[in-house]
Amino acid sequence: MVALVELESLQLAHDLIQTGLRLSIVRGMTRIGTRTLRQWWKDVHGVRPSNGKLPESVLSFIKDKDSAARLSAFAALHRRVNGMNLSAASLLTTWREFQRICGPMDINAAYFAVRDVRARIVMLSKCPVCHAAFIYDVGSRHTGQCPFCDTKVLG
Ligand SMILES: [Zn+2]
Known part of the structure; x- marks a missing residue:
């Protein structure tokens, strides 16, 4: 059994x-x-799974302000519900809940957002102006400022 x-x-x-x-x-x-x-x-x-290389980090999924905002919101929601824990169950539950509220999201991007915040590859910073949590990284054009209110954060 x-x-x-x-x-x-x-x-x-x-x-x-x-x-x-x-x-x-x-x-x-x-x-x-x-x-x-x-x-x-x-x-x-109905098709074979992709054998292609995985992206290196969540930054590969952040292409504009909108994706920066959505992935930041997902990482913040996952952290609020699960702390620093990341498991198959936590990812699935949070992703379903997020989609119910905010619409479709690539679960691979969602996974990398949580993984990279945990691994400190990127930071989940708090905006000093609107107090939203957002993915901060100096290395990318769309993560050097708050995607919700456009406040620039000095590294
Ligand atoms: Zn802000």
Whole structure:
């Protein structure tokens, strides 16, 4: 018999595949084998999963002020609900909740936003003017200022 905890992992992995989360990330979060995951992906999406390289950081997904604002909001929501914890369940639950309120979001971008704030690859700073939390990084054109009110933050 499959242990309950294992069953939960299988269910989470299947749900995450449906969201379009890249398989190497699903594998890392659920420890389900690549073969099973690849088969499920094909069943769910009707095509083979991508073998392409993953982006290096959340900054690859921040292309303008709007994406900066949305990913900042997601990272802030995830932190408020889950603290610094990041798991398959926390990602899935927060992503569903976010989409219900704010509309569609690429779950891969959402994952990188949370991962990179945790790993301190980017900072989740608080805007001194509007007090919103936002992803701050000097290295990118759209993350050097608050995407909600345009206040520039001096590094
Ligand atoms: Zn602001």
